[in-house]
Amino acid sequence: MAHQILKALKDKGFRLTKVRKLIIEIFLSNSAAPISAVELKARLMAADADANKTTVYRELDFLSEQGIVVEVNAGDGKKRYELNRDGHHHHILCLRCSAVECVTVDNCTLQEELKRVDSKSFKITGHSLNFFGLCEECQ
Amino acid sequence: MAHQILKALKDKGFRLTKVRKLIIEIFLSNSAAPISAVELKARLMAADADANKTTVYRELDFLSEQGIVVEVNAGDGKKRYELNRDGHHHHILCLRCSAVECVTVDNCTLQEELKRVDSKSFKITGHSLNFFGLCEECQ
DNA sequence: GTAGTTGCAAACGCTTTGCGGCATA
DNA sequence: TATGCCGCAAAGCGTTTGCAACTAC
Numbered sequence: 001m002a003h004q005i006l007k008a009l010k011d012k013g014f015r016l017t018k019v020r021k022l023i024i025e026i027f028l029s030n031s032a033a034p035i036s037a038v039e040l041k042a043r044l045m046a047a048d049a050d051a052n053k054t055t056v057y058r059e060l061d062f063l064s065e066q067g068i069v070v071e072v073n074a075g076d077g078k079k080r081y082e083l084n085r086d087g088h089h090h091h092i093l094c095l096r097c098s099a100v101e102c103v104t105v106d107n108c109t110l111q112e113e114l115k116r117v118d119s120k121s122f123k124i125t126g127h128s129l130n131f132f133g134l135c136e137e138c139q
Numbered sequence: 140m141a142h143q144i145l146k147a148l149k150d151k152g153f154r155l156t157k158v159r160k161l162i163i164e165i166f167l168s169n170s171a172a173p174i175s176a177v178e179l180k181a182r183l184m185a186a187d188a189d190a191n192k193t194t195v196y197r198e199l200d201f202l203s204e205q206g207i208v209v210e211v212n213a214g215d216g217k218k219r220y221e222l223n224r225d226g227h228h229h230h231i232l233c234l235r236c237s238a239v240e241c242v243t244v245d246n247c248t249l250q251e252e253l254k255r256v257d258s259k260s261f262k263i264t265g266h267s268l269n270f271f272g273l274c275e276e277c278q
Numbered sequence: 279g280t281a282g283t284t285g286c287a288a289a290c291g292c293t294t295t296g297c298g299g300c301a302t303a
Numbered sequence: 304t305a306t307g308c309c310g311c312a313a314a315g316c317g318t319t320t321g322c323a324a325c326t327a328c
Contacts, residue, residue: 015302015307037292052310057293059308075212075267077317078292092261101261114270121275122231122240128214129268131253136260154282154327176317191285196318198283216292217317 005068012066019044019051023059027069027083033100034072034080034091073128074100090128094135103131144207151205158183158190162198166208166222172239173211173219173230212267213239229267233274242270 005024006016014020026035026043035043041056051059060081063069069081072091076098092101114124144163145155153159165174165182174182180195190198199220202208208220211230215237231240253263 010303013303013307017302017308019309053292054294054311055309061294073212073214075214077216092263094261095264122233122270122272123274123278124231124270124272125234126271127269128271130266131261131263132265132267133261133263135262139262149328152282152328156283156327158284192317193286193319194284200319 009066014062014066019049019055020059022047022049023056023063024068027063027081030083033102034074034082036078036080038078040081072100073130074098075130090130092131092133092135094138095132096134096138099135099138101135148205148207153201153205158188158194159198161186161188162195162202163207166202166220169222172241173213173221175217175219177217179220211239212269213237214269229269231270231272231274233277234271235273235277238274238277240274 006021009020010016022044023040026040026047037053037056037060040060041051041053044051044056060069060079064071064081067084070084072080072082074080074091074093076093078098080100082102087104089102089104092103093099114127145160148159149155161183162179165179165186169182176192176195176199179199180190180192183190183195199208199218203210203220206223209223211219211221213219213230213232215232217237219239221241226243228241228243231242232238253266
């Protein structure tokens with residue numbers, strides 16, 4: 001799993017540093033929810049790989065540019081990232097604790113809306129759907 | 140139009156200052172797109188009512204608490220606000236210039252998704268749907 | 279007069295940048 | 304060794320807070 005990503009990076013001439021490998025590993029083993037830079041830094045720390053926050057931000061930027069992760073906007077002022085998986089999905093956000101969860105919507109009914117909206121002057125390339133509410137703990 | 144809002148505020152014991160009245164006026168005459176604090180400050184300046192940025196932020200907070208405006212998250216790190224109108228609607232965002240437009244979706248088909256999602260541990264109270272793309276000028 | 283409101287300055291949280299040094303290939 | 308990567312410090316941006324002065328009612 002990780003090998004494909006690592007190999008692809010190496011083939012492009014990028015280096016496989018300790019931090020980079022660990023971050024990719026963390027993303028691979030963290031399918032549940034998008035994580036922020038601060039959270040990622042904490043995870044690295046917990047894994048005995050204390051990386052500077054600048055490095056974390058730069059690495060997230062890098063992985064995003066490489067299409068390995070994608071930015072997820074939770075609307076709480078923090079950027080979050082998750083693995084760039086194939087499946088189109090959306091997110092649920094807790095209004096109190098800002099927890100984020102992924103939701104798989106079997107058959108995204110937004111396609112009709114998209115067509116309707118696209119007739120306007122805007123050229124639509126994508127959409128994001130967020131559900132807001134309270135998670136189990138915060139209810 | 141404005142009178143109702145102003146009267147309601149006055150009845151609650153809040154004061155109708157020059158800046159507050161002007162901001163409400165600006166929101167009323169600006170149905171097209173949600174605006175940010177910085178944009179609002181610029182509009183005030185243009186109307187010969189130079190308000191401090193702190194005041195602008197506080198006033199937006201206040202109007203939001205009073206339910207007169209609602210926060211709109213464009214995902215560009217800036218909070219935006221629009222009049223709290225009855226109609227449920229969504230937004231289109233330009234990926235290049237961050238312009239925001241409102242879209243009225245006749246019959247929001249998200250209700251089914253909502254029910255499906257609500258069965259999970261999250262207690263869903265709302266949702267936000269944003270379309271991304273390029274506006275006419277940026278294409 | 280008394281609360282609600284304002285401006286100023288300073289701080290905040292998250293993110294980015296500049297630069298010298300380090301380490302992967 | 305050469306380029307990519309790193310940490311540190313500092314700055315950037317949008318936003319918030321503390322405090323004293325002000326003003327609408």
